[in-house]
Amino acid sequence: MPEVVAQQVKSDVGLASALRSSTLRLSRQIRRQRVDSHDLTANQLGVLGALGKHDAMTIGELATHEQVKPPSMTRIVSNMEEAGLVARRPHETDKRQIVVELTDAAHHLLRANRRRRDEWLQTKLKKLTPEERDILRKAAPVLERLAAP
Amino acid sequence: MPEVVAQQVKSDVGLASALRSSTLRLSRQIRRQRVDSHDLTANQLGVLGALGKHDAMTIGELATHEQVKPPSMTRIVSNMEEAGLVARRPHETDKRQIVVELTDAAHHLLRANRRRRDEWLQTKLKKLTPEERDILRKAAPVLERLAAP
DNA sequence: TATTGTTATACTCTATAACTATA
């Protein structure tokens, strides 16, 4: 059980507020770090990220995930297909549905983005003291739990 | 100097990656918690946030801040003015410029949003153990430094 | 003459409604 050695900064109310502002600020900066070989819209980036996690999704699933109506998702996917980022294929059993998958190019792009962001974060981390990095190392899994649904 | 008592989870590379994913995930959830009495577009929300920090900005400043062209910002501000969220007034010395400020209603809305998000975070924090909260208490100022430009 | 904001116009993106194919 860790002793509270460093400064006891905040009450429980203050802690929420401090975490809110720093998390939002940091995320904005992380989001800014990306490789835009194609210049993607916000929704296209969202589709890319969703498919990166779930591997294959139908048009309908993508539409609800991105909070967009089906006709709009049809268009978004068509544009991304022309850009060589996704591919359509028929659903295994239900011939009404269309399954959308990432192309190799899209996978490369996603990996490049993650790498870019990690590199940026690593240079920021290098500017901290070893003690501060230790604190973050312990905090990382807690933040992970906090971010879990 | 704090002893490393808890699990030593990650290498420096892994730390960046873990922080990236948890920060992004957490920020998405925080952003989702908001009071939408008026239903605002992303850009309107951006203007609201910018004016919340800087108090008064010209059309041009808002345009560059929101990465939008001046004619678009003219339109956005006009819509928000009709919605009673902002007010225009002439610049003190330079009569070409227009200064935009938040109305009282907008200030209330911003405060309500912050409160809503903090409440949501507090209920999430309550589900952690006291030890985990201590870790976050120590991590908060470090995250603050990390998020600083 | 340069700069700030606005107006006019064209383009892109999204939503609603109607349509096709499949369950």
Added chain:
DNA sequence: TATAGTTATAGAGTATAACAATA
């Protein structure tokens, strides 16, 4: 008959170009 996706059409938002007022 209901559901998944697409097509057609209309509305909202943005950008480029042209303009008015001020520096």
